[in-house]
Structure formats: structure tokens, C-alpha cells
Amino acid sequence: MKKINQNNTIFKILIVLTTIITSQAFSQEMTEVEKIPLEQMEKLTSILGEWETVHYEYTEEGNWNKTATSTTVFTKKLKGKLIEEEIRNLTPATGFIVETSITYDQYRSLYRLAAIDDTYGLMDIYEGNLEGKKFVVTNLRAGTHFPSGDGGNIHFRLTFEEINNDNREFLVERSSDEGETWIPMVKNILKRISS
Numbered sequence: 528m529k530k531i532n533q534n535n536t537i538f539k540i541l542i543v544l545t546t547i548i549t550s551q552a553f554s555q556e557m558t559e560v561e562k563i564p565l566e567q568m569e570k571l572t573s574i575l576g577e578w579e580t581v582h583y584e585y586t587e588e589g590n591w592n593k594t595a596t597s598t599t600v601f602t603k604k605l606k607g608k609l610i611e612e613e614i615r616n617l618t619p620a621t622g623f624i625v626e627t628s629i630t631y632d633q634y635r636s637l638y639r640l641a642a643i644d645d646t647y648g649l650m651d652i653y654e655g656n657l658e659g660k661k662f663v664v665t666n667l668r669a670g671t672h673f674p675s676g677d678g679g680n681i682h683f684r685l686t687f688e689e690i691n692n693d694n695r696e697f698l699v700e701r702s703s704d705e706g707e708t709w710i711p712m713v714k715n716i717l718k719r720i721s722s
Contacts, residue, residue, distance in 0.1 A: 560633075561606070561608070563631070563633035564608050564630070564631040564632075564633050565606075565607050565608065567631040567633070567638070568603075568607055568608055568609075568610065568629075568630070568631050569607070570657060571610055571629065571638075571657075571662065572603065572610075573689060573692065574601045574610065574687065574689075574695065575601050575602065575603055575610070575722065576600070576601060576719060576720070576721050576722040577598060577599070577600050577719075577720040577721045578598065578599045578600070578601070578695065578717040578718060578719055578720060579596070579598060579717070579718045579719075579720050580596065580597045580598065580599045580614075580715050580716070580717050580718075581593060581595075581596050581715065581716045582594045582595040582596065582597065582622065582713070582714075582715050583713065583714045583715070583716070584712070584713055585710075585711040585712055585713065585714070591714060594622065595617055595618060595619060595622040596616075596617075596618050597614050597615060597616055597617040597618065597622075598614075598615040598616045598720070599612060599613070599614055599615075599715070599717060600612070600613045600615060601613075608630060608631070609628060609629070609630055610628070610629045610630075611626075611627075611628050611629075612626050612627045612628070613626060614626055623644065623645070623646055624644065624645040625642050625643070625644045625645075626642070626643055626644075627640050627641065627642045627643075628640070628641045632654075635654075636656075637654050637655060637656055638654065638655055638656060638657075638662070638664060639652065639653065639654050639664075640652070640653040640654075640655075640664045640685065641653075642685070649671070649673075650671070651666050651669075651671045651672075651673075651683070652666060652669035652671045653665055653666050653669065653683075653685055654666075654668055654669060660688060660689040661686055661687065661688045661689075662686070662687040662688075663684065663685070663686050663687075664684070664685050665682060665683065665684045665685075665706060666682055666683055667682050667705065667706045675703060679703050680703070680705075681701050681702070681703055682701065682702045682703075682705065682706055683699060683700065683701055683702075683712075684699070684700045684701075684702065684706070684709055685697070685698070685699055686698045686700070692719070693718060693719040694716075694717065694718055694719070695716075695717040696714065696715070696716055696717070697714065697715040697717065698711065698713075698714050699711075699712045699713040699714070700712055
């Protein structure tokens with residue numbers, strides 16, 4: 528009986544030691560795994576905060592028509608690996624709301640953005656990168672495009688442009704020819720309220 532108790536004690540000690548060694552190795556590995564996405568997400572943190580937003584729609588005549596106003600809030604989550612957008616105080620309240628979540632894929636060296644709207648409820652997936660002061664993503668590769676009325680596909684390109692620390696422009700363009708040409712569709716002008 529003593530031998531069985533000794534074996535159980537030794538077994539328990541081995542489990543504790545294995546757990547400690549494994550958790551330390553995992554902790555060190557997580558630090559390396561986190562490094563690249565954290566560095567890349569840091570490049571987007573100037574968007575964080577609360578913004579006064581004016582929404583515009585592109586007309587067939589080639590003009591921008593004001594359609595709504597809102598407050599847009601960008602927050603950092605998941606230890607800095609996610610930036611989430613929330614639309615508040617949309618006026619008129621009947622407007623079309625789209626909110627986004629942004630992360631970085633260190634295995635494919637690109638940003639990924641999920642856009643979800645309150646009308647269709649679809650999650651549209653975009654991929655792309657920073658191009659100077661512009662953050663540009665498309666849904667060309669993801670296969671989450673929308674069907675058009677004539678049996679074709681509509682793809683979108685989203686461009687977030689930093690004008691200066693307190694001003695941003697967000698442009699949505701559409702394409703019915705797999706991204707060969709892009710047509711303006713929606714534009715939001717953002718003015719910082721707070722960081």
C-alpha cells in the first residue's frame with residue numbers, strides 16, 4: 528500500500544512539473560506569437576476614439592449627397608489585437624448601419640476586416656494593407672461578395688484615409704467587373720471628438 532501511495536505521489540509531482548514547464552514554454556511562445564499582430568495593429572491606433580461622422584451617398588450625377596450623421600467609436604480589444612467600430616446616434620435612425628472589426632493575420636501578412644450590417648445581417652470579409660496614410664481592403668478574394676440584380680457579382684473596396692490626427696475619410700467603392708474598375712458609392716467624413 529505504501530508503494531502505491533509513493534507511486535501516486537511521484538505521478539502527481541510529475542504532472543505538476545510538466546504543467547509548470549509547459550505553461551512557461553507556452554507563455555514564452557505566446558509572447559512571440561503576439562509580437563507581429565501587436566506591432567501591425569499599433570499602426571492603426573490613431574483611429575481609436577470617438578468621431579463625429581457625416582455620411583454621404585454618391586449620386587448618378589456625380590455629386591455627394593448628405594444622408595445621415597452619427598457618432599462613430601473605435602475601441603481596442605483583445606489585448607490590442609482587435610479594433611472594433613460602433614455606430615451611435617444615427618440620424619435619421621432609419622439609416623443603414625455597418626460596423627467593422629479589424630485584425631492582423633501574421634501568417635498571410637495582411638489585415639482582415641469583418642463588416643456586418645443591420646439590414647442583411649451578413650458578415651462581409653475584407654483583406655488588404657496600409658498604403659501610406661490609407662488603409663485599403665477589398666472583398667475580392669474572400670468570396671463574400673453580393674449578387675447583383677443581373678446575375679453578376681458586386682465587390683467592394685473600403686479605404687480609410689488619415690487626413691490628419693483629427694480628420695479621417697472613409698470611402699466605399701463598388702465593382703461589378705472583379706475589381707477592374709471601381710465606382711464611388713458611400714463616403715463618411717470623420718472629425719475627432721475625443722481620443
